[in-house]
Amino acid sequence: MASSDQAIARLLLKDEVERFLFAEAELLDDRQYEEWLALLDDDIRYWMPMRRNVKFGELEREFTREGQDINWFDEGKDTLMRR
Amino acid sequence: MVVTSRDEVTGKLVDVDHGLISREVFVSGDIYQQEQEQVFARAWLFIGHEAQIPKPGDYFVSSMGEESVILCRDRESEVHAFLNSCMHRGMKVCRYDEGNTPVFTCPYHGWSFATDGKLVGVPYFKDAYHQELDKSKWGLIEVPQMYNYKGGIWATWDKSAPPFLDYIGGFKLYLDLLMDSWDGSDSGTEVFGGVEKWLVPSNWKFPAENFIGDRYHNISHRSVDMVGIGPSGTGRRDTNERAGSRLLDVSFPERGHGTVMALRPGDAAIPNAYQDLPILAEYFRHCEEEKKRKDAQLWRLLGGPGTVFPNMSYLPRQPRSIAVWHPRGVNQTEVWRWFLVDTKAPQEVKDYLRHYYIRYSGPGGLTEQDDMENWNYAHSASRGVIARRYAYNYEMGLGYGTPNYENDGLKLPGLILDSTEAKAAEQNQRGFYRRWAEFMDAEDWGILANWRNGSGHE
Ligand code: FES
Ligand SMILES: [Fe+2]
Numbered sequence: 001m002a003s004s005d006q007a008i009a010r011l012l013l014k015d016e017v018e019r020f021l022f023a024e025a026e027l028l029d030d031r032q033y034e035e036w037l038a039l040l041d042d043d044i045r046y047w048m049p050m051r052r053n054v055k056f057g058e059l060e061r062e063f064t065r066e067g068q069d070i071n072w073f074d075e076g077k078d079t080l081m082r083r
Numbered sequence: 084m085v086v087t088s089r090d091e092v093t094g095k096l097v098d099v100d101h102g103l104i105s106r107e108v109f110v111s112g113d114i115y116q117q118e119q120e121q122v123f124a125r126a127w128l129f130i131g132h133e134a135q136i137p138k139p140g141d142y143f144v145s146s147m148g149e150e151s152v153i154l155c156r157d158r159e160s161e162v163h164a165f166l167n168s169c170m171h172r173g174m175k176v177c178r179y180d181e182g183n184t185p186v187f188t189c190p191y192h193g194w195s196f197a198t199d200g201k202l203v204g205v206p207y208f209k210d211a212y213h214q215e216l217d218k219s220k221w222g223l224i225e226v227p228q229m230y231n232y233k234g235g236i237w238a239t240w241d242k243s244a245p246p247f248l249d250y251i252g253g254f255k256l257y258l259d260l261l262m263d264s265w266d267g268s269d270s271g272t273e274v275f276g277g278v279e280k281w282l283v284p285s286n287w288k289f290p291a292e293n294f295i296g297d298r299y300h301n302i303s304h305r306s307v308d309m310v311g312i313g314p315s316g317t318g319r320r321d322t323n324e325r326a327g328s329r330l331l332d333v334s335f336p337e338r339g340h341g342t343v344m345a346l347r348p349g350d351a352a353i354p355n356a357y358q359d360l361p362i363l364a365e366y367f368r369h370c371e372e373e374k375k376r377k378d379a380q381l382w383r384l385l386g387g388p389g390t391v392f393p394n395m396s397y398l399p400r401q402p403r404s405i406a407v408w409h410p411r412g413v414n415q416t417e418v419w420r421w422f423l424v425d426t427k428a429p430q431e432v433k434d435y436l437r438h439y440y441i442r443y444s445g446p447g448g449l450t451e452q453d454d455m456e457n458w459n460y461a462h463s464a465s466r467g468v469i470a471r472r473y474a475y476n477y478e479m480g481l482g483y484g485t486p487n488y489e490n491d492g493l494k495l496p497g498l499i500l501d502s503t504e505a506k507a508a509e510q511n512q513r514g515f516y517r518r519w520a521e522f523m524d525a526e527d528w529g530i531l532a533n534w535r536n537g538s539g540h541e
Contacts, residue, residue, distance in 0.1 A: 048447075050277050052180040061182060070277035070422055070437065072447050079442050082310040083449065 040077055048072040097520035099513040102478035106471040108516070109286040109462065114523075115413035122393050122522045123148030125241040125531070127250045129395035129407055130154050130164055132274045132421060133234045140183045140198055146409045146417070147238065152226070153177050153187065154236060157198040162231065164238045165200050165223035176223070187223075196223050233262035233270035235405070243528045251391070252534060253496030254340040257333060260386030261399035264425045265367075267374035267382070272423045275437055279420040279445045283455055285462035287394055287408040287416040288519075293454060294388045294396030294406070296332050296343035296511035298502060299479070303457055307449045312442050313401065314435070315358040319443065319450045320401040324356035324367075325385050329490060332480075333497040334511045337534040339392025339518030341511030343502075345385040349491030359435070366432045370425075380493045390511075392518055402440035414462065420444060477516070480508030 027036040049063040049071045064071050096105040096114075107114060130145040131154045142155035144167060151167035153176070169176045174191035177184075186203060188195040195204035200223040208214060226238040230247035237247050244250065251258060264271035283290070293300065301308075307319045315321040328345035335341065353375065357367040375382040386399030394408040403424065409417040422440045424433050443450045464470060480500055488499035500510045525531045 050279065053178065055179050055182050055184070058179075058182050064277035067434075068276065070275045070279060071441060072279075072445060074438060074441050079312070082312060 037077075037081055040080065042077055044077050044080070046073050046075045046080060048074075092523040093517075093520040097516045098474075099477065099517045099520075102476060102481050102509065102513065103474040104477055104516055105474050106465045108519075109288060110413060110466045110471055112413050115286075115410070117523060119148055119410070121525075122519065123410065125239065125244060125522065125528070126393050127228075127230075127237045127239045127244065127247055127391075128393075129235060129391070129405065130238050131236050132405075132423075133162065133231060133236060134273045135181070135278075136162065138183065140185055141181075142177065142184065142187075142198070143181045144177055144179065146407075146419075147226075147240065149410060151175060152238070153223075155198050158185075159199070161199065162229070162236065163198070163200060164226045164229055164236070165196075166225075168224075169194060170202065170221045170223065194221075200225050233259075234272060235262060241528065245528065245532050249532075250338070251340070252335060252338055254335050254338065254342075254391070256384075256496060257342045257344065257386060257389060258391065258397075260344070260384060261389075261397045261403070261405070261423070264427065265370035265374070266425075267370075267377045271426050273426045275422045275424065275440075277422075279418070281418055281446045282411065283416045283418055283458055284414060285416060285458035286413060287410045289458040289462060290406070290408045290416060290418070290454070291390050291394055291396060292512045292515055293458070294398075295341040295390035295515050296334075296388065297507075298330070298332075298343055299507035299509075300454075300457065303453045304450055307453065310449070312439070312449055313359075314363065314439055315356060321356050321358075323354050323358075324400075326354050327351060328385065328503075329501055330503045330506075331488070331495070332484070332500040332502050332508050332510050333495070334484065334500075334514035335497050336514035336517050339515050339522075340390065341497075341514050342387060342389030343511065344387045344389075346490055346493070346495075347383040347385065349383070349493070351383065360431070362429060362431045363435050366428060383491075383493060384495075390515065392515065393522075402436070402443045404440060404444060414466070416458075477509045477513055480505060480510050481513070483508065484510045 024036065024039060047066065051063055052061055054061045096108055128147045130147060130152060131143050135143045136154060136156045139156050139158050139160055142153055145152050145154045153165045153167045156162050167175050167177055169189040169191065171189065171194050172191055174189050176187045176189045176196060178190065186195045186197055193206045194202060197203045202218045202221045205212060205216060205218065226240060227242035228244060229236065229238040232247060262272060263269055304319055311317040313319055313321045315323060325345035328347045331346055332343050333341060353368060353371045357363045388398050390396045396406045398404050403422065405421045405423065407419045409419065411417045424436055442448060445451055446455065484498040484500035486498050488495050498510065500508045502508045521531060
């Protein structure tokens with residue numbers, strides 16, 4: 001019984017996450033940037049590493065490293081607000 | 084549009100004396116093809132930084148014009164650049180972006196090449212080749228000339244090209260503002276890990292001429308200037324460091340290089356700049372004091388965007404980086420961007436600058452994305468049969484430069500146009516295309532090394 005409760009809880013959570021993402025997309029489509037920004041936590045971190053094509057066995061080189069290398073994005077709420 | 088004989092480009096497609104440049108130069112496939120031969124196979128090209136390959140066996144796959152090259156360090160720590168194409172049937176011997184390896188093994192039939200380029204392994208050497216293949220003749224093709232200038236690695240496919248320092252000439256003074264440490268000591272810069280690579284749908288010359296000195300396009304960066312991402316929290320850059328300066332456009336038309344920079348007055352004091360973080364402000368001040376103590380006259384020079392002919396552009400300070408505009412067909416450019424920092428800068432300063440570089444540059448950077456839009460649509464709106472009938476206008480500031488510039492006792496090399504009051508000029512672009520036309524027309528380096536007989540005026 002417990003496991004089916006967990007399954008239902010997971011489904012509900014998935015539904016909540018989906019609805020949040022749709023609402024977010026809606027705000028952006030409507031250019032409601034202030035409202036969209038208000039959804040973000042103050043300590044949000046927006047980070048996207050760069051990817052390299054590397055040899056099998058050298059996978060540690062596949063992505064540029066956090067806090068050390070150049071990345072496509074590495075921003076917090078302050079920079080996101082300026083955008 | 085087929086260009087066949089000498090002097091077809093100079094004066095006709097490129098008429099810098101009247102500030103007119105045909106759109107064919109940017110959109111014609113035939114000219115593009117000729118450019119690969121005449122420009123990219125002969126000029127010195129930037130291929131990487133020694134900091135990318137510190138250990139024996141390290142390699143970074145770079146590019147010269149359209150062609151893939153392997154920049155690597157062999158077992159004896161010697162640096163080489165090889166054409167990344169197997170001698171057997173042309174397969175790319177190295178398909179990765181970077182790494183470390185004892186040998187490059189061709190994925191097609193398995194020939195293997197050592198990191199010094201020698202062919203060391205051939206499958207069925209005994210059975211199929213009957214040991215008759217002369218391996219010593221089939222190593223990887225190596226660039227005939229390479230030069231490590233303060234950590235930056237340059238190469239050319241032309242053995243008759245003049246040595247790198249002669250190719251750079253008096254422009255060295257300005258290039259050093261990029262390659263030397265901010266405190267003025269010789270070299271001492273390193274690159275951050277990660278080279279940004281992305282495609283722009285425009286001819287490679289749009290970005291090359293933009294970086295050689297387009298003060299005129301400031302208007303297109305107005306939004307980022309308004310929100311402020313610079314190292315003092317305002318603008319896209321911190322302009323405090325050049326308060327009271329003259330703004331100079333510097334061109335070397337006999338070589339094609341150019342830069343726009345600032346020159347502080349002879350009695351300038353060290354300004355307050357880079358105020359976003361106390362340790363950053365402190366590092367800036369320390370470097371300025373050191374540099375001024377070493378040479379108070381040269382301290383007055385503040386580097387700005389520049390281009391080394393043909394396709395290496397740079398920003399020496401904000402954000403400090405090197406870009407190469409690789410031609411990828413007449414309508415496309417692959418941009419590669421490396422970011423530099425003083426090796427001895429404190430870690431917090433490196434971290435601050437790294438973040439600043441990222442928010443400024445690249446396809447996601449707040450400033451660089453404006454430029455992409457301009458080059459993309461300028462190019463596509465110039466391709467049509469009607470559009471290409473009309474030349475672009477490069478008249479701005481024609482004839483206002485001087486080869487004998489002097490200010491408060493400092494003489495500077497190059498053709499210099501003071502754009503402080505004028506705000507913008509196109510002298511550097513004219514110098515670039517004058518040189519480009521010479522490359523397209525000239526048969527050999529005997530003609531191209533024209534500075535040896537005193538050329539250098541607009
Ligand atoms: S193409 Fe490389 S071994 Fe045949
Ligand atoms: Fe720009």
